Amino acid sequence: MSVKALIIAAGRGSRLKGLTKDEPKPLIKLLGLSLVERVILTAKRAGIDEFVMVIGYLGEKIREELGDGDRYGVKITYIENREWERGNGVSVLKAKEILNEEFVLLMADHLFDVEILHSLLKTRLEGDECVLVVDKRPPDYIDLREATKVKVRDDKIVDIGKRMKEYDAIDCGIFLCTQSIFKALDESIQDGDETLSGGINVLSRAGRVKAFEIKDNFWIDIDTKSDYNKAEKILCEKLIKPTDGPVSKFLNRPISIRISKLLVRTKIKPNTISILSFFIALLSALFFSLGDYLYIIIAGILSQLGSIVDGCDGEVARLKFQQSDYGAWFDAVLDRYADALIISGMAYGYWLLHSDIKIWIIGITALTGSFMNSYTAIKLDSILINNKNIPRIRFGRDIRLFLIMAGAVLNQIFYTIIIIGILTNAESIRRLYTLRNR
Template sequence: MKALIIAAGKGERLELVNSTKVLERFLGFSLLERVILSTREAGVKEFYIVIGHRGDEVVTALGDGTRFGVHINYIKNEQWEKGNGHSVLAAKDKLEHERFFLLMGDHLFDSNILKLLSETEFSGGCLVCTEKNLSKIFDLPEAMKVLVEDSHIRAIGKDIGKFNAVDCGIFLCTGEIFDAIEKSIANGRDELFQAIALLAKRDRAKAFDISSSFWFDIDTPRNLNEAKKRMLKSLTSRDDGVVSRLLNRKISTRISSRLVNRNISPNAISWMVFFIGVLAASLFLSGEYLFIALGGLIVQLVSILDGCDGEIAKLKFLRSRYGALLDSVLDRYVDALLIACLTYGYWHIVGDGLLWLVGLAALMGSLGISYTRARYESAFASPIPVGRSIPATRDVRLFIIMLGALLNQVFVTLAILAILTNAEVIRRMINWKKSG
């Protein structure tokens, strides 16, 4: 699969003086770099970029694509001041016999959209990604509106009276799009949406809903700020517990938005969080309240920072299986150290042997939560189901440790951890047995 990116326009509404729109910086990368890297994540290695306004700056900034692990071909559109249909048509000689993604240089999106799009049955013409949740649209009056009936596009345009979706600026096309543009231009209509309307009349343009995925069209400074907020919000994980959703992510994403501009890798963050966790565990060893309370606060810091490595990996396009493995292994060591040191420190003060039994149960349950998840995903080759469960995720466990440390209730804390974690492990095993 190849990709055609339109980056020829002037982008006057973004009000830039010293930069062209697609080269505007956005969380560590330019807009155009983000489009390229998101598309690369979907397996695309061959790019055609149509340039026009200040096109030399785009070529200088991106080069031949080697540093992104792709190959970039540039196509000059001498008529870039006209409708964007001319920019698409400029690539006809290169792609008229291909099936390709058509993307806008100022539209950000999750790479999973292209993965799903490429897997969709498609007989030809144009698949148009649409958003049917109109409440998500930041600037609806300026959006390209679409009327969709059973995946068929019945009308498209900014000023159509009846609509139930908007065009997201992401397309899967065949060479038919070029013929439609040529016929549309011959009739005095040189915008891409007008060619799509022509295809729709022949039932060769269909809608592909992406309402559950992140995407954003950036046109103005307000759009740019809102896009940053939404992209950071999209970094949440399906596995986030209640503490992560209500507290941790609100802080960690702000930290990550600043770290993304630094030369720091996700793995380096994983190691940093690990050593902070070791520091917290070492404070528990004394058994004295002041050190236990301080350790508890640091534990909550660990819980917050624990999300930053994954967030940076997503923002910097550095996700890897090794990185996920390293993070998981280091987390398990920290979990074990926290419970072991908390148990030992308090036992050293009170001398109650029952603490060891409760601490051992808490440790077994905490590790059991992680182990059952890993074994499920290995055995069933799918993510662990998300649904009703006992709150025993790592963010919840660390929050309980923090509260228990501040309240100086170590025994109660360990007992709660033991009950919650082991009960959740048992619940999982019973449910999974029923499902086969």
């Protein structure tokens, strides 16, 4: 099933005036990508690769910026709507001749989670029905005065409009449509209502609009600077993973997200950041291997810095839709080598000063334990992938590198390695028990 998407990118976005003087609203950059790029790339991740875009206000700029979509691995066809100052229903109607099958209808200024499209595309349409994505429990950042409201009865939309006082849900601006929408828009425009809601209303009166509940997924309509700030905040918050360890959550992420917010504005690729993080760890290992306290302090700080920067590759990848299996793997492999280098550097530096052969034995123990933690984490994930009942608590890399920094600052290399050796290997055994006793 290859569904096309119709994106309405014709409006002026007058309430974002400051930002849209010389630039159409769809091209406003948010965390390194324009709003319309985010909509396209989200839809692409849901499997959509053909787009029809209705442009109007400063439409040429949009066409120039996005081109034929090649850069995004999709195909974009443009329709110009010179009457963009009329209602958005007029913009939708311009695509009437081009779209002959089921299509997804999206707004260039509405951001949303890809999961919504994933489920929406699985909906079976009966006859000439349309489906409207609605939010029954809109979060508090949705401006209810400006939102389009709907009444829902038995999964059907029965009324839609902005001025309703009693309503069941909010219109999220995401639709799965059949050609019936065009006929309905013709009718409502003749009746004087030029909004898309007008057309939907015609269909809903005939019982032909299904409501699709968004559940806990994220969506936002960016109309004001406050919406823009909120969207930025939420996209950043979503970067915190449920599997993040405590050091990552409370120390590394707050810093790495700040760095990532700068990095997304550049062309720096996630894999380049992985390499940078690896080189910071390599530098840390070199300083550790020199053995003197002053170098050890620098090495400890570098190791923690590497740990922080290590978060940025994934963050930038997710913010810019650049995630890849290869990237994730490349990062994981470099991290393991970085771990091995840092612990070896610590052991070598200590041995230089103290000529104590024990350091090699405990170094190998700590190295083995660190590897085992990373190893069992994937094993655990691949086994538990369909079993979300077991908590995935980790004694992970974030804690290890934090302990190394702390131990370095306190000049306790020997005991730091012993502690890491004990904790990592104990964690391996704990994970075995977890799996056995489930």
